[in-house]
Structures are given as structure tokens and as C-alpha cells.
Amino acid sequence: MAHRPQNKVLQETASIDRDSFEPAYAQLAGILRQSMADGLLRPGDQLPSEAQLVERYGVSPMTVRRAINILADQGVVVAEQGRGTFVKPVAMSAATFQLGQLENLFGNREGTTVQLLEARIIAADERVARKLAIREGKRTIYIRRLLWNSGEPAFYHREYLVYDPTRPIVEAELEVTALQQLFSGSSESLLKHGEISIDATLLDEEESRLLKATQPMAAFCFEHLFYDFDDRPVSWGWFIGRADRLRFTTQVGLLLG
Template sequence: MNSNPILNADLTTDGNIPLYFQLVGIIKRYVSAGILAPGDMLPSESELCRGLGISRSTVRQAIGALEDEGLVIRKQGRGTFVAEPKMRRRNENVYSFTSEVSAMGLTPSSTLIEFDVIQPSPDIMKMFSLHSDDIPVYRFTRIRRVDGEPVMLETSFYPQYIYPNLTRELLETHSFYSLLYEVGIVPASAVDTYEAVKLSADEAALLGCKSGSAGFFHQRQTKTENGEVFEFTQTLIRGDKTRLEVVLHKNGVSFSRMLNK
């Protein structure tokens, strides 16, 4: 099993990409490249822990995410295997920018430009089903980069009670989703809307493109498994760096967003 290519992968603790996101991205890339073929067995939990120097909880989180997407299948008493293509399902549940970009084999990074704790407006109260404006809400704005190039200008809102001790410094050194996972908050569903827009001079300057450039205005409302809204984001996305794809098939509709270098 020591010859398994996964055990030769390099994980980094220097950036803000959670270790389990890195492991998920590595396995996805190996599957896409044919380095791991359908039916190949993944190393065991203990082998991954020893070989990569990571915790058992990190391994389980990564394997669980891959299993949720149908990329691997666990067989009781035998191990975890790369799923056959017909068993895989399109990933329609990518909510994190970090995991989305890492899964494409690209490098995500962010610059935090605003961090505030606010009293929610009536619209934000309605979004989170808050009954009083005395319940504080985090609001922070980040420039999202792909391989160092600015692609998105994202403003996020979260009720403060879901993670009471968030600080600017913590947000600059960690993926917020990784912090939420630690306290048991896991995204289960999301509603996205997209609108075509032209970027203003200030918006374009932050995104490194010309004033009036085409873009998308994206809004997302994300819920936990019990239906609680814990996230609302408003994002401006460069149109020249993004492609949206909608596929119609007999079982429904699937949607994907591709970010280009």
C-alpha cells in the first residue's frame, strides 16, 4: 500500500486551506488524471494518518466529502474504493470557495478588506429569520483570488451566535467553513441566484479589470440540515473569468460554475 500515490502527496499547513480540503482536491485530481482508476482502493485511515501526518478526523472528513459526491464508495470490512463512473454524481453541493477552487487544481487565496459586527437591517433579519435587531451579525468583505488573480468581490453575512468568538485575525488565517465544521455547522443546501451586471469603477479597480466590464452578481443563501439559514453572501464575479453551465437531462437539471485562470 505504500506505493499508493496518495501517500506521496504534499499537504501544507502554511496557507489557509484546511488539510481535509487539500486531501479531497488531491484525490479528485488523481481520479480525473487516471492516476487512480475505478476500483482502486484508497489507503486506510491509519495509513493516511501516518503517511501524511494528519489526524483521523481530518481523514474521515475528507473521505466523507468524497463519498457524499459519489467519487468513492466504502465497503464494510474491505476498505474505501474509487467509484465506477456510473456511480458518480455531479458535484452539486460545493459551497466553499476554497474547496471549489482547490478541486479544480487551482490555488485559492483571499484578502480581507472589511470586517464588522453589525446590527442587521430588516432585509438581513428576514434572511436569517431573526426576530430582533439586537442579534449581532458578522459582515465581512473579501477579494477572492484564483492563482493570485482577483476574480470575486464577496460580502458575507453570518449571525454572530453561530461562532461567537470570530476575529479579524482568525478569519485571515483560517477558512471560515473549517471553523464552522469544528462546531458542527455543515452546509446541507443552498439557493443561488445570478444576475448579469456591469462593474463600477470602484468594483473593477478591486477586481483588476476595466470599469464597465461585464460581471455576475451572485447571491447565496445557505442552510444547515435542519433548515436553518446560517449564511448569506453577495458576490461580484468577473465575467471574463467565469463560465456558467446548465445541463438538462431526463432526471432533472444540473448546474456548474467554472472559474478560469
């Protein structure tokens, strides 16, 4: 439909395919990423200016901006106003680990079950009271669960919930399926936000027995603290899983070709 303007400079790189299902901005982002993967653009190098990219690939400025924004969001380039856009060097500190990669272990698939070991009401000791921001001695629900995955114990979960009949969170949490909702989220969630931390620990005697581990053994401990929409703590607990059964990997630099 549109005339193809005659470019004096031949494009040694790929060009935008207007008939492709992939949007132009995504194609351009891919081309630039490929240039980096091929070594045409090395860390520290300056990318062609936006105006140059507009002319070279025959797209509008907004499309170029969007492509560059994507790369900037992904952290592979950095744009400095007035200077230019540059390729970022790979750095270990840029590594990000997603808890979601352990999703299947937490019972998202078939073959995973939740075994309720214990659920009772106990008074909050000093430690629990501080975490849940309640008075010492107030009632909490203490839950112990074991998550099984393909016939093997995957995680041992302990959790304290504030016991408040006016809050409907209690019922929802007591369902055995609630654990998956905790991990994967559900629309009816009454949780607003939470803090999660990873720790490396040693299994104690009880944990070793439940997880069928030999002592001493290292383990990951995922501690979580969730809040409701009034920013009051609701749930404090931790998942413990054997380190030799967990693999936590990520990539830095160029993700894919």
C-alpha cells in the first residue's frame, strides 16, 4: 500500500515485516536485542538515535520509543536524556528470582495434595503477637500443613492467623485449597499486600521427619506475612522445603535470541 522509500544506506540488519502478526514495536525490540546477541552492539555501545531508527526501519517515532522503552524496562539498555541510549553490561546484581518458577511444587498441578496436620486455636505468644500486631495472649489459629508432590513431601507449612470472627478471612483460609490461592492468588482474595523473605536453615528433628530427610540437611524457608485492606497483619507463616529438591535459577544478560 505504502511506497517504500529508497534508502541510500542498505540495511544489513533485518527489517520490519508489516504482514507479520508480531507488532512493529516488538519486532524492532527483537531486532535490537538480536544485534546485541550477535555482538554487533556490545556493552557500553550507543544505540542508533531514535531519529536514525525511524528512518532506517520506516516506522514512526512512537514505535521506536516503545521498542526502546521495552528494552529499558527489561534492563538491557539504559537511556540517558541528551546523551543517548546505551547497552548495559551484564551484571550479577541484575539477577531476579521469581518464586513462581516453583509453582508446580506448591500444588498447582494434579498429583499434589495438601495434608492438614493440625489446626487449633492458641494464644499468641510474644513473638506471634508482635508479628501480627495484636496483644499477647489474643487468640490465633495455628495451622500445620504438609504439601505432597508426586508422592513425596515437598513443603512443610506452618501459619498463624489472627482469630477475629468479624473478619471473613478465617473461613477462607481454613479450606485446604486456600493454600493454592495463597500462592497463586484468587479474585476473592482479601489480602492487600505481603512481605516474603527467603532464608536458608537447617531442618530440625520434626521437619526432618515430616520431609523424610536425613539430618543435618539444609532447607529453604519462605516466610510470609500478609496484610488485609486495612493494613492489618492477617497471616504469618513459613514454608520449609528441602534444598536438594529445589532449584532456583535465573538468567542475566540477553534472555533469548
